Amino acid sequence: MNNASTSVAITLKQVQKTFSDGTLALKPLDLHIEKGEILVLLGPSGCGKTTTLRLIAGLEFCDQGGQILFGDRDVTSIAIEQRRVGMVFQSYALFPNMNVSENIAYGLRVRGESKALKEKKVQEMLTLFDLEPYAERGIDQLSGGQRQRVALARAIITEPEVLLLDEPLSALDALLKKRLRTDINALLKRLGITAVYVTHDQEEAMAMGDRIAVLDRGDIAQIGTAEDIYLSPKSEFVANFIGQMNHFDGLLHGQALSFKSNFMALPEALYSTHKEGERLRCMTRPEDMRLIAFEDATLKGAVFHSVFLGDRTRVLVSVEGVTELLHVDCFERKRYSRGDRVGLLVPPLRVVLLPTKETEDMPC
Amino acid sequence: MKQNKQYLLLIIPALIVSLAFFLLPMAKLLWLSLTEQHGISYWYILTKPVYLKSLGSTFLLSAVVTITSLVIATIVGLFLTRHAFRGKSILVAMLSFPLVFPGVVIGFFVIMLAGRQGLFAELGLALTGERWTLAYSIAGLFIGYLYFSIPRVVLTVMGAAEKLDHNLIEAGRSLGANRWQLLRDVTLPALTPGLISSGSICFATSMGAFGTAFTLATNLNVLPMTIYTEFTLNANFAMAAALSLILGFITWLCLTIARRQGGSSLGMGG
Amino acid sequence: MKKGMSFYFQLAFTLLVCAFLIVPIFMSITAGLTNNYFVGVKSGLTLRWVYQVWGLYSDTIWLTINIALVTTLVNLCVGVPCAYYLARTRSKLSAFLDECLTLPIAIPGMAIALGLISVYGGISEFRMSWLFILVGHVIFTLPFMVKSVLAVLQSINFRVLEEGAASLGASFWQRFFHIIVPNCKTGIVSGVLMTLTLSAGEFNLTWMLHTPLTKTLPVGLADSYASMRLEVSSAYTLIFLGMILPLLMAAQWLNRKPKRTA
Ligand SMILES: Nc1ncnc2c1ncn2[C@@H]1O[C@H](COP(=O)(O)OP(=O)(O)OP(=O)(O)O)[C@@H](O)[C@H]1O
Ligand SMILES: [Mg+2]
Numbered sequence A: 001m002n003n004a005s006t007s008v009a010i011t012l013k014q015v016q017k018t019f020s021d022g023t024l025a026l027k028p029l030d031l032h033i034e035k036g037e038i039l040v041l042l043g044p045s046g047c048g049k050t051t052t053l054r055l056i057a058g059l060e061f062c063d064q065g066g067q068i069l070f071g072d073r074d075v076t077s078i079a080i081e082q083r084r085v086g087m088v089f090q091s092y093a094l095f096p097n098m099n100v101s102e103n104i105a106y107g108l109r110v111r112g113e114s115k116a117l118k119e120k121k122v123q124e125m126l127t128l129f130d131l132e133p134y135a136e137r138g139i140d141q142l143s144g145g146q147r148q149r150v151a152l153a154r155a156i157i158t159e160p161e162v163l164l165l166d167e168p169l170s171a172l173d174a175l176l177k178k179r180l181r182t183d184i185n186a187l188l189k190r191l192g193i194t195a196v197y198v199t200h201d202q203e204e205a206m207a208m209g210d211r212i213a214v215l216d217r218g219d220i221a222q223i224g225t226a227e228d229i230y231l232s233p234k235s236e237f238v239a240n241f242i243g244q245m246n247h248f249d250g251l252l253h254g255q256a257l258s259f260k261s262n263f264m265a266l267p268e269a270l271y272s273t274h275k276e277g278e279r280l281r282c283m284t285r286p287e288d289m290r291l292i293a294f295e296d297a298t299l300k301g302a303v304f305h306s307v308f309l310g311d312r313t314r315v316l317v318s319v320e321g322v323t324e325l326l327h328v329d330c331f332e333r334k335r336y337s338r339g340d341r342v343g344l345l346v347p348p349l350r351v352v353l354l355p356t357k358e359t360e361d362m363p364c
Numbered sequence B: 001m002k003q004n005k006q007y008l009l010l011i012i013p014a015l016i017v018s019l020a021f022f023l024l025p026m027a028k029l030l031w032l033s034l035t036e037q038h039g040i041s042y043w044y045i046l047t048k049p050v051y052l053k054s055l056g057s058t059f060l061l062s063a064v065v066t067i068t069s070l071v072i073a074t075i076v077g078l079f080l081t082r083h084a085f086r087g088k089s090i091l092v093a094m095l096s097f098p099l100v101f102p103g104v105v106i107g108f109f110v111i112m113l114a115g116r117q118g119l120f121a122e123l124g125l126a127l128t129g130e131r132w133t134l135a136y137s138i139a140g141l142f143i144g145y146l147y148f149s150i151p152r153v154v155l156t157v158m159g160a161a162e163k164l165d166h167n168l169i170e171a172g173r174s175l176g177a178n179r180w181q182l183l184r185d186v187t188l189p190a191l192t193p194g195l196i197s198s199g200s201i202c203f204a205t206s207m208g209a210f211g212t213a214f215t216l217a218t219n220l221n222v223l224p225m226t227i228y229t230e231f232t233l234n235a236n237f238a239m240a241a242a243l244s245l246i247l248g249f250i251t252w253l254c255l256t257i258a259r260r261q262g263g264s265s266l267g268m269g270g
Numbered sequence C: 001m002k003k004g005m006s007f008y009f010q011l012a013f014t015l016l017v018c019a020f021l022i023v024p025i026f027m028s029i030t031a032g033l034t035n036n037y038f039v040g041v042k043s044g045l046t047l048r049w050v051y052q053v054w055g056l057y058s059d060t061i062w063l064t065i066n067i068a069l070v071t072t073l074v075n076l077c078v079g080v081p082c083a084y085y086l087a088r089t090r091s092k093l094s095a096f097l098d099e100c101l102t103l104p105i106a107i108p109g110m111a112i113a114l115g116l117i118s119v120y121g122g123i124s125e126f127r128m129s130w131l132f133i134l135v136g137h138v139i140f141t142l143p144f145m146v147k148s149v150l151a152v153l154q155s156i157n158f159r160v161l162e163e164g165a166a167s168l169g170a171s172f173w174q175r176f177f178h179i180i181v182p183n184c185k186t187g188i189v190s191g192v193l194m195t196l197t198l199s200a201g202e203f204n205l206t207w208m209l210h211t212p213l214t215k216t217l218p219v220g221l222a223d224s225y226a227s228m229r230l231e232v233s234s235a236y237t238l239i240f241l242g243m244i245l246p247l248l249m250a251a252q253w254l255n256r257k258p259k260r261t262a
Helices: A049-057 A100-110 A115-128 A144-156 A174-191 A202-208 A226-231 A236-241 B003-038 B040-047 B049-082 B088-100 B103-114 B119-128 B138-163 B166-174 B179-208 B211-216 B223-232 B237-260 C005-033 C048-088 C092-106 C109-120 C124-128 C130-155 C158-167 C172-183 C185-201 C204-209 C217-227 C230-256
Strands: A010-018 A024-033 A038-042 A067-070 A085-088 A162-166 A194-199 A211-216 A219-224 A246-253 A256-259 A262-265 A279-284 A290-292 A299-308 A313-319 A326-330 A341-345 A352-355
Touching: A010 A049, A024 A049, A024 A219, A038 A049, A038 A174, A038 A202, A049 A085, A049 A162, A049 A194, A085 A144, A085 C158, A100 A115, A100 A144, A100 C172, A115 A144, A144 A174, A174 A202, A194 A202, A202 A226, A211 A226, A211 A236, A219 A226, A219 A236, A236 A279, A246 A262, A246 A326, A262 A299, A290 A326, A313 A341, B003 B040, B003 B237, B003 C048, B003 C092, B003 C109, B003 C130, B040 B049, B040 B237, B049 B088, B049 B138, B049 B179, B049 B223, B049 C005, B088 B138, B088 C005, B088 C185, B088 C230, B103 B119, B103 B138, B103 B211, B103 C005, B103 C217, B103 C230, B138 B179, B138 B211, B138 C005, B166 B179, B179 B223, B179 B237, B211 B223, B211 C204, B211 C217, B223 B237, B223 C109, B223 C204, B237 C092, B237 C109, C005 C048, C005 C230, C048 C092, C048 C130, C048 C172, C048 C185, C048 C217, C048 C230, C092 C130, C109 C124, C109 C130, C109 C204, C124 C130, C130 C185, C130 C204, C158 C172, C172 C185, C185 C217, C185 C230, C204 C217, C217 C230
Parallel strands: A038 A194, A038 A211, A085 A162, A162 A194
Antiparallel strands: A010 A024, A010 A067, A211 A219, A246 A256, A246 A279, A256 A262, A279 A352, A290 A341, A299 A313, A299 A341, A313 A326
16 A cells, blocks of 8 residues: 555645634744655644644644645645545544444445445455454553554545544553554655654654754744754754753853863854853753863862762762853763863864853853 | 434423323313312412411421431431441441321321330330320320431531531631530531522422321321322312422422432432 | 441331331232222232223323434434533633523422413413423423433543544534444443433423323323222332333443443
8 A cells, every 4th residue: 555646745834823712832933844745743742733733634723814725726725624634542532333444444334435445455454454353342441552544544434635643652551652652653755645643752752753843832843853953953942842951051162162261162163153252051961071180171160079880980970160060961871970171072063052142141 | 413313302202291181180180170150269278268377387387397407317317427336237228218208107106105005005004104205296296207318418427428528627626616616616507508409409398208107096287298189089170280390390399499409309308 | 346236226116217108009909909999909919000091091102202312313413512621612602501401400390381382372372282391301301301412521531532523524414423323322222221311200290281082191180080990090100110120221331231331
């Protein structure tokens, strides 16, 4: 089975959503999703992920002036049942009055397809999702993972133009989550279906998506591939949301950022775009920093605390001139104890610099 | 949104039924009771002893029945929730049947119990050589009203008592409270909303009970019987309308109280 | 815990109360089957009285069954969609409708009957037919149907089920009949049982609405209590209990069954 022929690109133009109670859930949004692409909507709770998805699905309608296109088809005011979307709900929304095969076949049933076709396609789906032994079971006799698969099978059996998934794995345990997200990713790619995938789990987002759109209070904060977003976040919000970041302020001094007696060399691309003496916020990830000998370093500090995490040791270092403790991941099996004097090496290319807002000078 | 039209389609039948066969009749009733000689019926109700007495005695009877059934049913309900014994579930099931028995049948049961050939009569004959017949007096009504009130309160008490947090009782006991103190300070306060709610439903049902009184044909003029006589014998429609509106208002008030307390307004028998 | 005096006192009291509720039922059953109740069971058991009741009152029984069934049918068509609407929307209209539908529970049957007579009593075709009683029964039982369906709807997440069906292309009516109705089956069934029981036993309204040609079973009962010998009344009551008790037991059984998780 292949959806490549039926799937389409999705375009959102100036789509905004105000709920009847006046809540502005989504600020005007432009978004283009290529045919066959998987876009992940990522963001904290209440940022408007579900709202965006429901607008694309046709379960909500956007404010006047917005436009939603499936390929060339304007679907802005078309109800969900005519949009040809497949949808997987967070709670799966499986029908308790039907068994597994009836659930899977439902999309074909309402289209009035012949019995033979229904049976053939349901069989295909049962095989594809390893559900054959459960075909006659009721929904309440299935495990969470099986329900999830039934929901997915039910959504794709009609070969929808786009597939929408709202936190489809959030009800499952961590181990199953990891396995299923690889499976789903492989399946979606094989089907070549355009998909929008909502999650608030950044690891899941990075594993699933061709591109990730990070939402912040009803607005797209950044959109791009996982690398883009992880390596060069455009704002502190994005940087904080994906992975862990060290933030610290310093003054630009020549080709380096200085913190009292310490300094950190910067690549040309970074220092040349800022003014001498400017206060800058520097962000680096714990796994990018390295602990080196105290004497060799330009950035020196003392170990405040260290935690053994199995695959690495997280070391918290206090550096003179830097308010925050810096988190450093150390992958060698080395032990640090409080008060050890260490040097820090920050690879210049792994640094993100953002101008600090003068108003929130030096947070403590 | 265009789907709203389809949703409206769903309630049109209910709206028509409710408007045509309930709201319109009630409005007409109100209109009739008010326009007939400028609502003189209401004046009569307030001044003529026949009506005042009927209203008063119905009120009193219903209140006494309500209080009695609350006491009886609380004892029975608490006992049934706290102790398990064989055949309990059948007993509880049977307790709930009288809820939907029509008033006439309950009236007949009263005759069976306390009529001229009833159980009490036989009992009295055996004990004192005299037949005890209570059925056709106010006592008969009292027995009949108790009959349909007790099950309702018992079921409510059982429902509330099952939800009662057992830790509360244990906490009370750990603090050294004795059985009566526990009942007074823990159990009864927890049951109060249910008792208020089922009590007001009992009261409302007793006020409006027609079938039982009709079957027993007592000399006591309870309100529904007064309404019936006004309508059939005296052909005084305005008076019947006014009385039934007053009755309706009282029962509506009781059931509103019951709903406030979160009770479900289970079937009105009587 | 040791069972003390108070336990036995409470047990005795409870049994006494239960006896008060149950003994009359058995008494009227025996009375309906005894040759001569005044003499007692030793006069022999007989079905004579039951046959006699059948001969005298069978038409009231048929009419009662007829009205109960039609009332149920009307309640299904009117009440189920209405319950769905009430569960679905929260508007002024739905609040008003909800209030209008619950009110007949609170208003005594007499008042409703008087109102119906005052408005429609003049249309003699209607006044004389059993449809007049039907209307009263629908008004009286509809709230129970609506409430019991509504209770089930409020306990399942029907909105998301419906959205699921819509995403698969189901139209409004397909959603209603494929998803909503099957999933509130338990509520519908208990509403149906409730309607049948209440309609079969309704007296307060029916007594005012009936005509000599449209007598229902409870009306006939009142008639027989006033004019027939005790055995006949008992046999008639027996028939009534025979009709109504299976419904009550079915309702009990339905409530006891553990609810399916939706
Ligand atoms: N029907 C509604 N009426 C009013 N406000 C709503 C409605 N639905 C959502 N909102 C509001 O819109 C905002 C975005 O909600 P949305 O459900 O899209 O969040 P989300 O990103 O999916 O969050 P979560 O991760 O918790 O699911 C929230 O502030 C929410 O309170
Ligand atoms: Mg959400």
